[in-house]
Amino acid sequence: MAKFTKKKSGELPAVSTASLPDIVFMLLFFFMTVTVMKDNSLMVDNVLPIADQVQKLDKKDRVVYIYAGKPHPRYQSKYGTEARIQLNDKFANVDEVAPYILAEKAKMRQELQPLMTTALKVDKETNMGLISDIKQELRKVNALKVNYTTKEGDALRNME
Amino acid sequence: MARRGIPEVNAGSMADIAFLLLIFFLVTTTIETDSGLDRKLPPDEPPEDDVIIKERNLLQVLINKNDQLMVDEEVTELKDLRRVAMDFLDNGAGVNDKGETCDYCQGAKDPESSVHPEKAIISLVNDRETKYSTYIAVQNELVAAYNQLRNREARRLYEMDFTEMQDLYRDPKTPEDDKEKLKPKVERIQQMYPQLLSEAEPKKN
Numbered sequence: 001m002a003k004f005t006k007k008k009s010g011e012l013p014a015v016s017t018a019s020l021p022d023i024v025f026m027l028l029f030f031f032m033t034v035t036v037m038k039d040n041s042l043m044v045d046n047v048l049p050i051a052d053q054v055q056k057l058d059k060k061d062r063v064v065y066i067y068a069g070k071p072h073p074r075y076q077s078k079y080g081t082e083a084r085i086q087l088n089d090k091f092a093n094v095d096e097v098a099p100y101i102l103a104e105k106a107k108m109r110q111e112l113q114p115l116m117t118t119a120l121k122v123d124k125e126t127n128m129g130l131i132s133d134i135k136q137e138l139r140k141v142n143a144l145k146v147n148y149t150t151k152e153g154d155a156l157r158n159m160e
Numbered sequence: 161m162a163r164r165g166i167p168e169v170n171a172g173s174m175a176d177i178a179f180l181l182l183i184f185f186l187v188t189t190t191i192e193t194d195s196g197l198d199r200k201l202p203p204d205e206p207p208e209d210d211v212i213i214k215e216r217n218l219l220q221v222l223i224n225k226n227d228q229l230m231v232d233e234e235v236t237e238l239k240d241l242r243r244v245a246m247d248f249l250d251n252g253a254g255v256n257d258k259g260e261t262c263d264y265c266q267g268a269k270d271p272e273s274s275v276h277p278e279k280a281i282i283s284l285v286n287d288r289e290t291k292y293s294t295y296i297a298v299q300n301e302l303v304a305a306y307n308q309l310r311n312r313e314a315r316r317l318y319e320m321d322f323t324e325m326q327d328l329y330r331d332p333k334t335p336e337d338d339k340e341k342l343k344p345k346v347e348r349i350q351q352m353y354p355q356l357l358s359e360a361e362p363k364k365n
Contacts, residue, residue, distance in 0.1 A: 142204070155296070
């Protein structure tokens with residue numbers, strides 16, 4: 001008889017959480033494989049436009065990134081709402097693009113320098129004036145390979 | 161005495177540790193977009209003496225500041241642009257510089273439109289106030305027009321899409337001798353429909 005009374009009736013057994021670490025590790029590995037380390041924090045809005053005739057960007061060691069767009073709300077009191085260029089964590093003027101490209105090119109390995117591509121990551125709301133100015137600067141320093149970075153999708157959706 | 165098993169290690173904190181790592185990765189990494197439209201800018205040199213381009217060999221695409229599109233003085237919708245550009249490029253009503261007719265063109269041979277794909281130039285002009293997304297959409301449609309024509313010819317000649325061939329050619333994982341074999345094919349198709357897309361300085365107004 002004592003055998004039956006020993007069991008504390010009414011109390012629920014604890015839920016096993018033994019698989020919780022496995023689940024979290026799974027998520028962790030997912031994020032480790034599909035993401036890359038951030039190397040600059042964005043100070044501008046950066047919603048990329050959409051295109052479907054895209055080509056993959058070259059390896060990272062031969063790509064120079066130029067960001068442009070409206071300053072993030074955090075910086076708007078200081079820099080206004082007009083679209084700006086961001087180079088390496090800093091806001092920059094148009095005339096700083098050419099020296100920046102040359103500096104980045106000099107940092108690259110010798111054999112990769114002719115393969116340098118400039119990736120323009122520009123917010124879709126930006127006016128073309130700013131981009132034309134950037135393009136002029138790039139032409140001045142002979143950085144002629146550009147890549148307009150876009151999301152993949154139907155281009156007609158850009159017009160919405 | 162009863163046999164004593166190995167005591168179980170308490171793994172309760174394992175989840176916490178994993179969460180910590182997970183959150184670290186969530187904040188320090190981004191999912192990178194690494195594809196886009198590849199373009200080549202013209203070199204910054206004064207143009208050689210004015211090249212005379214016949215009106216019929218030029219497709220003028222204008223984008224105004226309200227993101228409206230005008231192709232050869234006609235207001236056009238973006239969705240029709242690809243068709244118009246393809247018709248223009250593929251017209252093939254005449255001969256190229258070497259006096260060859262375009263025997264692979266399937267166009268309407270309209271005497272008002274381009275004579276040969278090698279001479280057909282698309283000129284894109286945008287306003288300084290044009291929105292970037294519109295510009296990308298237009299570029300995308302024009303590139304798509306070239307790609308579709310090139311795909312058609314590549315499929316006819318080599319039973320493979322041009323874009324596929326190009327991706328394979330550019331892929332560093334493709335073995336060298338495959339690349340050697342692909343190179344003349346890619347170049348031949350590129351020569352059939354050379355991408356003559358000129359971008360003038362944007363208008364200031």
